[in-house]
Amino acid sequence: MMAKYSKNIYEQMVLAAKKAYPNECCGILVGKKSEQSEIEVTEIREAENQFQGQKAVHFKIDPLYLYHLEQELDPRGLEIVGIYHSHPDCPAILSKEDEKYMVPGLEYVIMSVQNGEVVDVKSYRK
């Protein structure tokens, strides 16, 4: 089951991936989740890749940033529904680490960026 998102949101994610290249980009998918666990993405938030060191192969989002974002979204009836990140010069498949840290119920969008262009986008859920 794939999350629903508009072409505009898709383009924003692609732009973020291209901009961060050759490093990984990462960000938050914001939206709504139905009782049937259907996800609708209404906006995205770029997050700073806090990983110190090889930013091309890892990403890390500040937990405090997520906490503040949740507090901001809650009164608007929105929530964090997923995470997007890019794989520079690697396929859009989950790395061992991605798999290990996946939170059940969240949508994970991975973009493969080759030579600065997004060539593949895939979504995963645990």
Ligand SMILES: [Zn+2]
């Ligand atoms: Zn990854």
